[in-house]
Amino acid sequence: MNFPEDFLHYVWQFRSFDYIDLQTAGGESLKIINPGLLNKNAGPDFFHAKIEIGDTIWAGNVEIHLKSSDWLKHNHQKDPAYENVILHVVYEHDAEIKRMDNTVLPVLELKSRISADLIQKYEKLFLTLTDFPCIAQIGTVEPLIVDSFLARTLIERFEQKTAAVTETLNELKGNWDETFYRFMARNFGFKINALPFELLAKAVPQNIYSKHKNNPHQIEALVFGAAGFLNDQFDEEYPQKLKAEFSFLQKKYKIKPVEISVWKFMRMRPQNFPTIRLAQFAALIVKANHLFSKVMEIKDIVQLRALFENLPINDYWKKHYHFKKETAGVNIQIGKSSVDNILLNTVGLFLFAYGKHTATQFYISRAIKLLESLPAEENAIIDKFTGAGVKIGHAFASQGILQLKKQYCDEKKCLSCGIGIKILKQA
Template sequence: MRENFLHYIWKFKKFDILHLKTTQLEPIHLVSVGRHNHDSGPDFFNAQLKINNQLWAGNVEIHIKSSDWFVHNHEQDKAYDNVILHVVYEHDTEIFRKDNSQIPTLELKEYIDKELLINYNKLFSNKNKWINCEQDFAQVDSFVLNNWLERLYFERLERKSKNIEDLLKASKNNWEAVLFNLLAKNFGLKVNGDSFLSLAESIPFSVVRKVQSKQEQLEALFFGQAGLLADDVQNTYYKTLCIDYEFLKQKFQLSNKQVVPLQFFRLRPSNFPTIRLSQLASLYYEHQNLFSKIISITSKQDFYEVFNIVTSSFWETHYTFLKESKHTKKQLTKAFIDLLLINTIIPVKFSYAKQSGKDIQDEILELAKTIKSEKNAIIDAFNNLKPTSNSALDSQALLQLKTEYCNKNKCLQCAVGNALIIK
């Protein structure tokens, strides 16, 4: 038995509320359970109830046992002087306020449905499970699960929007700069994400604006800030980049001392930072007002057209500056664009609409449903329990479920946990 379970029972009235009596056998009529307090002080504020037809208004404190009142020294704390009812699972002693007046006690043990307790104990019985409900996850009604996943998806977007708000403040409300930083991070993928973000943050977006009409200068800017132009390479393209970068570095007083070093190790050649930086440069060369475009379009196909980007010609025959390779057009794949949509474009669109006071939830839902589900260990594990993830909406929601609910044992705040407890 956990105290938060009793909070849940009380808050949602999951007990027989029609025949309540105090431990002194005084009838209780519950008018309002009060407001759940998650900070210090009594557990529920401003509850209303009648005891022996006398209306009381005040706070409610909840414990496993009555004696916990003294274990927590509440009898010495003025914050508990306004407690009008002590709700416990098991009554083992009378309790008193600081002025020695007795507080009425409700023992819940006899009012909670036995099946509810069995289901609760089953959910939290095995600590070695991947998630608490893994044995029963497949039984959850699809309607309940799908509605819960939609809520979780927007929870995850809300969390991402807070990070975007921080970037927005740092950039003095420059949405183009925020988009540039987030795109750079995601072009770097997991291995070089922090490096690409530090690179983007080392370049004022006004500088990107000034040079983006010249693709080679934009590449020089990115490669130079990334520390990739410090070697002795004997080819015309490399030497031109070095000359351009030295000019830009002096003109705009740039420094790359805070840029995190790039990694090539254990990357597929198509994900080498050289290729991704050239593609990022091509994106900003092709689209002078990228933020306006991504805000105005809504369909996945339109986004595929915007991000139909290839490297500059040098990289069609190279993966590094030194070694020539077979000629290939190195363009952004649809799978890569999907990742940009999931991790950058949709969160930015959501956050911008929120800042602008617009509701685009339906638009966001429709777009997310058209994008393929991500594939990773967490998504695979959920799908093994029950085929669940059919789109990016589902996969993002499942990641939110695992990290923010399952891992933190918040089953009582989860629609899946609730459905399994109250069968």
């Protein structure tokens, strides 16, 4: 017996055992009318089951264990929540169990009723040491089943991320615009510099930029100054002017700059240096401050991309990757893949989160449509699944794959996965 209790949940839920001429351990005839609903919270494993024992029909709960004696180990005999259990389903019956009122609990033993083939198939799936359990079998599952479960995992992923949006929204007293701005800033850090960008957004709220929306130089001074990059001495005119401007603005708004040490440059391509990203971020604020209302209105992906393209970035950055050192041929605009990353991780997320918060299906549908319009992400996880035969044609599917890998494959939750269940059912 090399399987967990969850395997028996699967066996009972889908009646994946020989259920002809069933009998309880006490010798009474048993028929399963309804196995009940799986309970993933505290209490009996299945609610609202209906069975027939002898000539009597019972309605109630079903508890499942590997061994009958597990009932005692788990102290169910002392818990009133288990008094409405009508059947104890076990792999091995090794002890008579009585309810609190001293009546014997009917038991169904499955040991001789589960095929060895099913157990071997489960063990092969569950105990695999490959990148994900069903790497050898997932390519045999019908695409419709895979796509259906990926749709579920994508929604799960968005709902989990929505919790973080809601937390920040509450912190900001329901200000969607400022919440979006903070998440947008974090996205500009692209993981490596996500934290310092978030700290920058907290140091300079959007309403400060709004007061200087017609003065790009002041916005650039606010961004680079609050980011901590203007504390040095400079020989070039551009950073000198930024520093002088920020000196005034810092006092006016009582801005506490981010510690420059939190910014990371190591092992990055120069075009991804935080200084270049900050220049792009400042230009985006100049081009379209208060972006939230704009992205909520624009339905066309071409127009959404246009918000982040052709940014009015200062010409200084065409010859610099950072202050003090001049170079040549710097590509200062945000690349297409980076724009798609922002559309996916911020714009799509906020369409979904706003739809959930306001109970407006229109925005949820727009979020899903946006992801279906974006190309699939490219990373090692996606490569493993495509190599196993899964077709991943857009970001909707790739996001579903990332959630599948993290929440199901890595946790070995094959029996909660629609794909894993299908593989176990295959002949």
